[in-house]
Amino acid sequence: MSEKYQPHEVEVKWQRKWDETRIYRSQVDWDKPKHYALTMLPYPSGDLHIGHWFAMSPSDARARWMRMRGYNVLFPMGFDAFGLPAEQAAISRNIHPWKWTYSNIERMRQQLRSMGAMFDWEREAISCTPEYYKWSEWFFKKFYEHGFAYRGSALVNWSETLQTVLANEQVIDGKDERTGQPVVHKMMEQWFFAITKYADELLDFAGLDWPQAIKIMQTNWIGRSEGARVAFRTELGDHPIEIYTTRPDTLWGATFMVLAPEHDLVDVITSAAQRAAVDHYIDEIAAETEIERMMEHREKTGVFTGAYAINPVNDERIPIWIADYVMITYGTGAIMAVPAHDQRDFEFARAHDLSIRVVIQPAEMAEPLTDAAMTEAYDGPGTMVNSDAMDGSQSSKDKGRANAAIGRVLDWLEATGKGQESVNYRLHDWLISRQRYWGGPIPMMYDGEEIIPVPDEDLPVVLPEDVDFMPTGRSPLTYHEPFYKVDETVRRETDTLDTFMCSSWYQLRYLSPQCATAPFDAEEAAYWLPVDVYTGGAEHAVMHLLYTRFFTKVLRDIGVFDEAAAVMRQKGRDPQGAFDEPMSLLRNQGQVLGGERQGDFVLCSGREVGGKLLANRVEVAGWNEAPAGFEGRFGEIAHRTENVLHLDMAGLTQFVEVLPDAEIVIPGIPGRNNVNQLRHHLEIQRMSKSKGNVVNPDELVEKYGADVVRCYLMFNFDWQKGGPWNENNIKGPQGWLHELWEIALAGAPDSAGDAKRERDIERKLHQTIAVVNRGLEEFSFNTAIAEQMKFKNSFKAALRAGGIGAEMWREVMSQALRLLAPFAPHFAEELWQRLGREYSVHLQSWPQYDAEKAREEQVELVVLINGKPRGSVEVAVDIERERALELAVASEAAQRSLAGKAPRRTIFIPGRNGTDPKVNIVV
């Protein structure tokens, strides 16, 4: 009996040895091709989550593969260490954020090491250290000097719970995206980054190999739209009210205007008679949170201001209302309302008895459309009517100038000076300041109204440690006098930087985390940039991933990369485009979800038809046994397709078709229920502490060893999709490694080699190499491992059958272990050593795929009859078309189907890349 594989001893041993021998140290080497592989850095929350393993260990496998293929690979790791949780821990548990963060980092570093990844720890960067945030501050100053950072007043998202403002990107459904607490809009003076200056460039993804979904999300977030700005003046006084519209072709249909309640002009134009009503409405709206304001299917409320505007296109007098369905944050915060052709305006008009005028006659309608006949707004294509000189223009479904009517009106507006063609963005400037302590200080000072940047030689502005964390909600910096009081008149900024700013450039700090004279070393940047492969979660689609693109573009434009570009030229590399985008290729992993959940046990009654129960009543039972005397079917819903339930009762599957009008009784849910509400036992959900379905990676490593966990994560999921956790499946990869261990320790056979059998295993090996390469290339880690399992099966069978000589055995093992090394680094290293090979397997070159060796000699010629496989004939791999047709037609399967007749048609499908050729015979 051979020795068992002991993961713990082996893994710790090799982790130490790798450290000691520094085999993962990455250094600039201009003679080697570079590969910068980056995986998103974690926030030091306390413990490494299985999600971190799922994101990082496949990324590590891919980085290792690139390295073995001869690339000089940089695969760094660090911590995104500023942020609110540390501060909350300080307040609630009286522990300093430094201490909390550092002990978490300490712990997570150990957990990361247990993963066996090839992180180069010498390049570790931690965003909350003065050595790091000095350069965050420096960048802030650069942005300020070049007009990309400015202080401005704006309506911002304020979180009462967090006592800070948040960026738009951090607010989801009116709630803070981290804590789920509501936010309110507040007018405040804050620091902004001018990301909107790059709106158009950020819409350009040319040359980026990023997931389509991310590109679309960013495009939607930026929200570019084309239309016109038109100023309506008020009837009394000349207060122009500028509106933005994407439908200038409906200008003649504007029967009223609506301003957002927060609009500046509301106060100016409101009549004395309406003053009380308007003020009352504004107060009501202000008291609402953003969540309430965004409730679906809200009634369209609003009040008349008492003022009238003049529509510049036809000089009509129209009333001005305020309503909360107009958002101050979009466009100009004011709209012309065209109820006939905009659903929201339509609803508002009907609710407040405002007039509706049709100005687009529907294309498909013979009779003129009248407002009385309308039950909803018409926003389809048609002909402009009631629009003076523009009548007859054709309005299509297209947006912008692609629509003839819009184009014509835009020209007319420009020519008459009544309006301008205009592009609008949903994107707002990035609100960068936070009223919190645990962030990078903003290096600015104030002398009264005057803004004074902190001189470079005084950077970094250091976060004071001796502060009190009182549960006031306010940042301790605001009452730490030595910090904010620079001298008698000068006060220091007490707001800190959004942590997303710190993570917008961390890929640069990894290049030279110890560099004291610059944010990064120019030569390192010249060699390593841009990041070649970036992996991480899709939840950062419009925050981090948009910010870091913006950041990179600004740095490029203000010359931060100039020196690196010079080094590139000097080394004979073209810097053109190298600094346009931070990451050339991006892939998102999916999410590991909690395990299966028990489903509903149901009692179904109805009538039996053909082995199936047609149920007219389904009741969800609170127990798992049928009551005595119950007739019908009872069981757990194992599966459901449409209205057919697959009931599992004592391992037997029964089918129940739920009739459309069946009564469905679910305890606790009164009223009519739907078949869709029935839960089958596969329902899965996100892992969370409150659901008690969290998987702890430390325990898994303890139980199975890191390599088994790595292989399980890579093998059992489609990495880009994620899926439910099922620890039973870990037996697959575990058994595979176990068998490999047995094979390796059994040693080389002493039987003589048989040429044909050795050729067979060699062929399989090279076929495996090809599939593993493709799997790693395409982030299809599961197929890369499946193919190696298959190879193990073949090799095992071959060894049992005999005919594999010692030399071939050693050759196969050598290659197989190198294929395995990126996936199971410790295990492969251990066997590599036990087979007497030179340290380290990770310093070996990747097995070279040899197409000639992978080539099959004999293949199956598949005979298809009308496209369905019906037989096969063994033939040579390079069989000619004519010969294949002949053999196929002569085959038994074909003869049977043809029954003496000639085929109507025959099609030869050659075998690609060694796959079987086929002949389709149409009879």
Added chain:
RNA sequence: GGGGAAGUGGCGGAAUUGGCAGACGCGCAUGACUUAGGAUCAUGUCUCUUUUGAGGUGAGGGUUCGAGUCCCUCCUUCCUCACCA
């Protein structure tokens, strides 16, 4: 409501450009070994059918010699933005 992704065995999931659907693994079944097995090994495992054969990738239609893959209609699920003017 807009935008996007996806629906394949009991389960996780495979299937280059349309070319043998269900690789690999889990589970399950049978057998072997064992004092024992939640260990290990072997064999089998889409469905129906006696062989033969027939059917089968959410539903329905279409294109094609041939469709999981392409097109149209619909259903379901997930993600995302959301009164976006």
